[in-house]
Amino acid sequence: MAGLKDDPVLGINDMIETREETEIKDAVIDKVREEGGQGDREMAPMGNSIHRSGSRPQLDLSKAAIQGNSEERDPTILLPNQSDDISHLALDIGGSLIKLVYFSRHEDRTINDKRKKTVKERLGISNGNRRSYPILGGRLHFVKFETRKINECLDFISSKQLHRGGIDTHGWLSEAPANCSAVIKATGGGAYKFADLFKERLGVSLDKEDEMDCLVAGANFLLKAIRHEAFTHMEGHKEFVQIDHNDLFPYLLVNIGSGVSMIKVDGDGKFERVSGTNVGGGTYWGLGRLLTKCKSFDELLELSQRGDNRTIDMLVGDIYGGMDYSKIGLSASTIASSFGKAISEKKELEDYRPEDISLSLLRMISYNIGQISYLNALRFGLKRIFFGGFFIRGHAYTMDTISFAVHFWSKGDAQAMFLRHEGFLGALGAFMSYEKHGLDDLMVHQLVERFPMGAPYTGGKIHGPPLGDLNEKISWMEKFVLKGTEITAPVPMAPPGTTGLGGFEVPSSKGGTLRSDASALNVGVLHLVPTLEVFPLLADPKMYEPNTIDLSDHNELEYWFTVLSEHLPDLVDKAVASEGGTDDAKRRGDAFARVFSAHLARLMEEPAAYGKLGLANLLELREECLREFHFVDAYRSIKQRENEASLAVLPDLLMELDSMTEETRLLTLIEGVLAANIFDWGSRACVDLYHKGTIIEIYRMSRNKMQRPWRVDDFDVFKERMLGSADKKPHPHKRALLFVDNSGADIVLGMLPLARELIRRGTEVVLVANSLPALNDATAMELPDIVAEAAKHCDILRRAAEAGGLLVDAMINTLDGSKENTSSVPLMVVENGCGSPCIDLRQVSSELAAAAKDADLIILEGMGRALHTNFNARFKCDALKLAMVKNQRLAENLIKGNIYDCVCRYEPAS
């Protein structure tokens, strides 16, 4: 769940908001006329999907909508059905379930503006690292259907036009020409059984791939490319396992579908199916349905959670008169014979509780599979067993039971592990079998998983047709998500019990309810972002952990859950106001609040549901939810107001600074950064404070309160590095990366004056800002204008900004040859690749990675970037971490201090 790495406008869930159709149509036509010179003749008829053909792009205007404020003169218009969103599909049609993996791509819309080009040239970024065939940017979606309801699956494919994609001669996924029959990769028995149906209904041929090949390819891809894919599950405790890619093989893959396959995997494409069993998921569901009359698999599984298998299983104690058979290590409560008590002639099926039958059956099958798996692992000397297949269904009790069996029989020698994409291995493998898609080259840092709300996106089954647009999505949520939230409310776990004398006691994780499939939210949408890179200045990328606060501690989770919940009404107000306060904005605001609360509730129940959870992930999730409901920039007007107010007092501040000695100036500058970091709309305490004065009054108050030593105070060491000492002459840093935080005083009166000082001392400065808005953080898009305004009052900034290509007018002069600017040290701006208040340095923009190559100083500013994340990060170059702590609990836990204490941590290159 890392930063934003996708197109903010068109990249979210293929969904748009539906507004007044005619009004939008007119606006679209006007806009297209203005921009592209395409007349009405070339327009596709409204409501019809038209696919691109030949050299002349045609527009599909169906469901077009205005993005943002429709009152604006030149609003952005979204064309969700415009077919440059190319999809591609692979299927695994099993005995019980059909699994779909599909890919959607929006064409690269990076605007190659002049500013960016100059910065790229300055930083020496070329396009040279492109591969012979590019990895595609886009998203992988995971969806499943019941095989007996195959028509729903066909409708889904048809309505999303998923069968139209193809691979062109360059290896790009593209659209198949209309006259060419599409071919879809498919695996599982259904690829044979239903081939004619697919041809008949969709006109597509199924290209059959071997099921075992696909399972292995899917598992290998997931284990290499997804950071938090594999986990152990013992006695209710889930723990992610970091798999070393160089030490993955050999392993045993056990796929528990309708039946069970056991595959020894030695490498990519190197495997052998060593065993299997016919007692699998189909057995549990089939036998369970006959015995309990359950209507669905989930109902059966849910019954088991209220069951007591002792009423039906024959236990060791039943045979031994209540005693353990301790000589061979079996306790009285060990199951001696599953369903053994049913031999009693006095009882019929109706006399047993369906709950007990379901539990007994589940335990019988899970133990059996666990035991056979272990025996096969033993046979080949394998220590690791990965379990996949939808029988597992993320169900704690099932996983505990299997783990218990493996642990028991191996005496702790072998380990059972589970996969988050459990049932999608085959479908993913079929997808991987398309040639030249480049996906097998993807690295962990190029994948970002997101968890948008909505039936097709939850990895769950589809209830009815796919959601067409944002409007439909909100309606769906209004009906279901509140219910979903109740279902996902925390489920108390029984305290871990002892497992006795090594016998099969009841494992502890027997929650009272089962999460509904519709709100399962276990598997998100995988965003493939080829441009992301690992920040090259991390001292030890393998050991790097961005989060300072680990939310697997329940108290921590509860605290931050409350903080974020309490902040929600205020955030919704700001978001709705930022979109004009219309009824539509209110409805979206309500939907946002619902969805974010549902995520929080889900995570309270199972903190590791979406992978390892840290505070940074929660803060990012909040921003993602806002974007999901098309809130482009909730703090837009606040940011603007604060920028203006701060720019007005900047000249006075610069004058004051220029009158100081070097030493006092440096201290005042750092003090200024810390003081101005108080402008943080994400902190409850600060927002309360803003009611008590104007921006400038608060800024002054904050500066006046600055008193050294700060709670963490390495200023003197930093000063010595910057100014030298009696016997050491200073040498300036070559390039500094300044990770900036908030708009207004924070950037204008804090970070910009510090940047100016570095420039003055001969250090190139790169301001690193968010790619997308998050709270009141300044974005990379906004910075050039702020710098341009500041440069009006300051020659140092002006020359540096000109040299860095930030001032467009000045650049025009330069291009004319009328102005020479090469003499000054440049000031540049790069985007960091994130849309969150925190930064995960494992996934940053390629621009930032390039800028880092010559940098020898980094300055991380603000709570999000320097405390919540990266507080413990070590770098290859000098690092300065500056922040004011605006939360009491964090101050106590992290620096044993109080709210409004400051951190100035300087760490020379390691």
Ligand SMILES: Nc1ncnc2c1ncn2[C@@H]1O[C@H](COP(=O)(O)OP(=O)(O)O)[C@@H](O)[C@H]1O
């Ligand atoms: N919603 C569901 N409907 C039916 N079976 C389900 C469902 N969820 C989980 N299952 C279990 O998953 C099994 C199918 O797993 P899967 O990996 O899809 O195998 P297959 O490819 O054989 O269909 C079923 O037999 C059943 O035990």
Ligand SMILES: CC(C)(COP(=O)(O)O)[C@@H](O)C(=O)NCCC(=O)O
């Ligand atoms: C979201 C933030 C990390 C932003 O802080 P910043 O990086 O702007 O200093 C911070 O405001 C925060 O931790 N807020 C939640 C805690 C609170 O309301 O006290």
Ligand SMILES: [Mn+2]
């Ligand atoms: Mn911030």
